[in-house]
Amino acid sequence: MIGAGPAGLTAAYELAKLGMRSTIVEADAQVGGISRTVNYKGYRFDIGGHRFFSKIPYINKLWQEIIGDDFLLRPRLSRIYYSGRFYDYPLKPLNALVGLGPLEAVRIGLSYFRAKVLPYGDDNNFELWVANRFGYRLYDIFFKTYTEKVWGIPCDKISADWAAQRINNLSLWNAVHDAFFLNRHNDKRITTLIEKFHYPRLGPGMMWECCESRLAQQGSETLRGVRVERLRHRNRRIESMYGTTDDGLSIELDGKHFISSMPLRELIYALDPLPPHTILQAADRLHHRDYLTVVLIINRKDVFPDNWIYIHAPDVKLGRVQNYKNWSPDMVPNPNHTLLGLEYFLWDKDEEWNWPEERMIETGIRECTKIGLIEPHEVIDSTVVRMRKTYPVYHENYRDNLNILRQYLASFLNLQTIGRNGLHRYNNQDHSMLTGIFAARNITGETNDVWMVNTEMVYHEELNPEKARGDDQQRPEMVLDPATARSIPSSN
Numbered sequence: 001m002i003g004a005g006p007a008g009l010t011a012a013y014e015l016a017k018l019g020m021r022s023t024i025v026e027a028d029a030q031v032g033g034i035s036r037t038v039n040y041k042g043y044r045f046d047i048g049g050h051r052f053f054s055k056i057p058y059i060n061k062l063w064q065e066i067i068g069d070d071f072l073l074r075p076r077l078s079r080i081y082y083s084g085r086f087y088d089y090p091l092k093p094l095n096a097l098v099g100l101g102p103l104e105a106v107r108i109g110l111s112y113f114r115a116k117v118l119p120y121g122d123d124n125n126f127e128l129w130v131a132n133r134f135g136y137r138l139y140d141i142f143f144k145t146y147t148e149k150v151w152g153i154p155c156d157k158i159s160a161d162w163a164a165q166r167i168n169n170l171s172l173w174n175a176v177h178d179a180f181f182l183n184r185h186n187d188k189r190i191t192t193l194i195e196k197f198h199y200p201r202l203g204p205g206m207m208w209e210c211c212e213s214r215l216a217q218q219g220s221e222t223l224r225g226v227r228v229e230r231l232r233h234r235n236r237r238i239e240s241m242y243g244t245t246d247d248g249l250s251i252e253l254d255g256k257h258f259i260s261s262m263p264l265r266e267l268i269y270a271l272d273p274l275p276p277h278t279i280l281q282a283a284d285r286l287h288h289r290d291y292l293t294v295v296l297i298i299n300r301k302d303v304f305p306d307n308w309i310y311i312h313a314p315d316v317k318l319g320r321v322q323n324y325k326n327w328s329p330d331m332v333p334n335p336n337h338t339l340l341g342l343e344y345f346l347w348d349k350d351e352e353w354n355w356p357e358e359r360m361i362e363t364g365i366r367e368c369t370k371i372g373l374i375e376p377h378e379v380i381d382s383t384v385v386r387m388r389k390t391y392p393v394y395h396e397n398y399r400d401n402l403n404i405l406r407q408y409l410a411s412f413l414n415l416q417t418i419g420r421n422g423l424h425r426y427n428n429q430d431h432s433m434l435t436g437i438f439a440a441r442n443i444t445g446e447t448n449d450v451w452m453v454n455t456e457m458v459y460h461e462e463l464n465p466e467k468a469r470g471d472d473q474q475r476p477e478m479v480l481d482p483a484t485a486r487s488i489p490s491s492n
Contacts, residue, residue, distance in 0.1 A: 005033025007419025
């Protein structure tokens with residue numbers, strides 16, 4: 001198993017349930033991938049925020065099984081900061097129109113109806129997808145700036161795949177109508193998973209550290225600090241893995257089956273012998289966005305009520321602010337303090353990525369002060385954490401290159417790729433875990449198509465009430481109980 005994030009650890013956990021041991025190799029000193037929790041002087045914070053919610057009953061069951069009573073149910077509040085005001089997110093059109101004022105509301109309304117009468121074109125990129133559903137003016141206010149901060153490329157160069165799964169495809173007209181007519185049709189509307197979420201008491205890393213510990217008790221070892229450098233293959237089979245420890249020692253592992261959640265480009269270049277030049281070119285065309293967070297300890301009991309705030313102000317580079325105390329009170333050891341994470345989305349070639357820690361902290365404090373969240377004298381301590389290859393980029397042509405790699409990797413008889421980086425797909429935790437479960441079961445003879453997980457172009461947080469009660473038995477991934485879903489055909 002290459003990678004000890006949610007996908008890799010879940011695959012190992014599922015294999016253990018099926019009576020098989022595995023060895024998990026992790027390049028970092030911590031498990032959890034980007035779902036880790038960093039401990040700074042007793043103050044805990046995420047690499048981004050990681051809610052635990054899923055439409056898949058089996059995933060919810062696994063979470064509860066792994067962590068037990070330390071799995072908290074937490075309220076969610078997230079908002080957008082724009083032009084000195086806060087707006088609900090997920091976006092509620094009526095709230096947005098009222099906040100922007102009557103003149104802007106009229107402009108947004110006209111833009112919306114223009115889009116409905118004369119759409120801007122095919123929904124083949126993020127910009128057109130959003131503009132055709134909300135109107136160009138609302139897109140420009142609430143979607144463009146933040147999205148370009150996250151991805152570092154223009155919105156018309158981002159695939160519409162990203163929008164379909166991450167933005168609620170609500171109707172502006174229906175939202176206004178329901179507000180004035182007392183939501184008469186509310187009983188027929190789709191419910192959402194946005195009001196509450198589960199969260200480990202000490203952050204997401206607690207979940208995966210518990211999982212690692214359970215695996216060790218069952219005989220599956222996790223080797224931390226081992227970077228995979230070569231995967232030797234012959235006759236369409238991976239025979240062995242070579243890696244290097246943090247101390248510079250070489251390590252070799254043989255195996256019958258290999259499951260990888262490392263970034264696809266790194267996996268392709270680790271293959272020995274190397275793939276053909278066309279495969280290497282396709283791998284080179286897949287990109288990841290990097291992540292940097294400035295962590296501030298604030299000498300104030302309460303700073304703002306949100307779990308996190310999206311910063312749409314174009315005059316600061318700051319993209320999002322996490323309030324970890326509102327995720328779980330136990331993340332902050334002193335109840336009179338608040339722990340904030342100021343998130344910056346960068347390329348590792350950007351100058352800010354290589355700034356000294358002190359300069360980055362000064363920038364974070366200045367920008368957080370500029371938008372009115374804190375005062376500089378309230379900051380009593382701080383640190384910076386960088387994380388490479390955090391977000392697979394949905395560039396407009398990413399699918400073509402991904403399909404080339406997918407077809408090539410399918411030629412190996414004992415290699416499967418899983419997880420966010422192993423599939424180059426912006427999976428939530430539950431989707432990454434599901435790919436690990438499917439891969440583990442494939443080793444026992446099932447025929448699950450891991451690549452089909454999270455390909456539905458539907459909003460991730462919507463759930464039909466019947467499905468929420470567990471009444472939907474048509475989609476196997478809604479069930480995923482070993483006793484009732486032993487074989488999932490690859491066509492699903």
